[in-house]
Amino acid sequence: MSDTIEAGHGVASAARKDAPPAIILDKVNKWYGTMHVLRDVSLEIAQGERVVVCGPSGSGKSTTIRCINRLETHQEGRIVVDGIELSDDLRSLDAIRREVGMVFQSFNLFPHLTILENCTLAPIWVRKMPKAEAEALAMDYLRRVKIPEQAGKYPGQLSGGQQQRVAIARALCMKPKIMLFDEPTSALDPEMIKEVLDTMVGLAETGMTMICVTHEMGFARQVADRVVFMDRGEVVEQGPPDSLFENPRTERLKTFLSQILRGH
């Protein structure tokens, strides 16, 4: 098992069960052609809750979180984000994307812009922020992810781990209420995984609502309020990380856990 982060002190839960939920997925179904990739996926995520989604490849976990900011469209069911129902209405789409930040497996920094410009682009053009203010904000977040000295460089000049930290800072510059992580460490060399996970733990400590697709079980144990296990487009099992990993109830989760144990 990958224990890049020692299962030491956990991050105290910030989930607010009393407040209205941050995200509701209600019987969401999706097909690619005839392939049924999401089957009746229902999830409710509280404000400040941190959820880790895991499962074998092709289980629909990435598709699920990509539906939340509508990079993918679902065909049946409802998705409500921050009180706004996802629909074809462009205004609701704009509103949701402003509140939901996303970090990708392959970083997807804009190679023709400097690190600082990567971070200020959306605040300036989407939030209509003055440039000086956006730059101050960006520098603040670049300091938090510990790379302010790289601000003038271009993404191609940074290591993978640095690029992913910039991607996190870029998303945070929009001051989102919810952060989505789509396998943020899968494309990284082992020695760079820790710096990115540390950044994410730091973010968790601020009480951000986070959904994270990852196989980093150490991270899940330390940070997650809940782990959701998906297989073949379905939510198979969910619960607090310790009980889920120690006492898997379903055969599918047992198989998955034994596979990732063998893999590491």
Added chain:
Amino acid sequence: MSGATADPRLAAARAVPKKRMRLSWSDPALRGIVWQVVIVALVVLGIWWLVSNTRHNLEVRRIATGFGFLWREAGLPIGEHLIDYSPTDTYFRALLVGVLNTLRVAIVGIVLATILGTLIGVARLSKNWLLAKLSAVYVEVLRDLPLLLQLLFWYAMLQGLPGPRQALHPAEGVYLSNRGLKLPGLVWEPAHGWALAAFLIGLVATYFYRRSALAKQMADGRPRPVWPAALGFLVVLPVAVWAALGAPWTVDWPALRGFNIQGGLTLSPEYFALLLGLVLYTAAFIAEIVRSGIMAVQLGQWEAAQALGLRPGQVLRRIVLPQALRVIIPPMTSQYLNLTKNSSLAVAIGYQDIVSIANTTLNQTGQAIEGVAIIMGVYLTISLSISLFMNWYNKRIALVER
């Protein structure tokens, strides 16, 4: 690291050892020098042979060299000329007409081919199956057939049109016959010149307005629309100037008189066929260049920009185009050069471009070397101008990589 503190012995130890040349064929430095000397010698020898051979032949045939013939009367009729010309003018003026005719087809051709090629390239990426397949067929057919064949085809098609008396007449003042396309023309008056000048000033004003609007947005964050100012500068201002000068408006309508259609603007069948052929042919290549440029931008770039809340137009403008253009510009330059040089195939269908006129000049005067030198000089000048401009533009949008 500073030199002042260094112990001299330490400094000597750190110095890069001087590389010594070995007199051996296995030394790459020596090999490099030998090859360069050999190649330079061959080039000089070749030039010397060409020059001495030419001089000898010219002497034997008693041909005088020099460009004095340029000031003699040309006596050569030219059907299409952008500047005043009659056969009693000099060869120089005839050649100038030829250069302008070449530029007329090249510039219009480059603009149209870029627009058409971009549309087809984007259409080939469309999710609409029919549109994508039609574009693919267009590209494959047009770029696989020789341009000369296509030019002859279009010219034959235009020759197959009915004569002036039975001309196709799709709209008032528009006639299409085997004598070319006739369109209504505006009788040019000074007021139009002033209006055009006002438009150009408006263009500059719009540019500066946009710059200042952007600077203000960067200062306070509030976006300012540019289009109202652009409308004022580019439409209202020229129209106001034109109206203030009496709003002259005389249209020269083409009409059938005798055996031909007189008046109006004329696009000759030769020009029309050449333009059509060059544009359709080059657009096929440009379509592929545009397609490859857009495909070179990873889908992840779209997704990341959209996830940040950028609108599709903003994604295209700020993320995709800057990256696609850097892939598109260098091969696009080659296509612009190709189109310009391919316009010399005008000779085949009787459009009088620089090659056609220089060729006639060369036949009439016997000044073959000067004639060919003029053609080469003209194409070299045009091509280098295009290259310089495109290289400057390419540098401006170049990407910093690791």
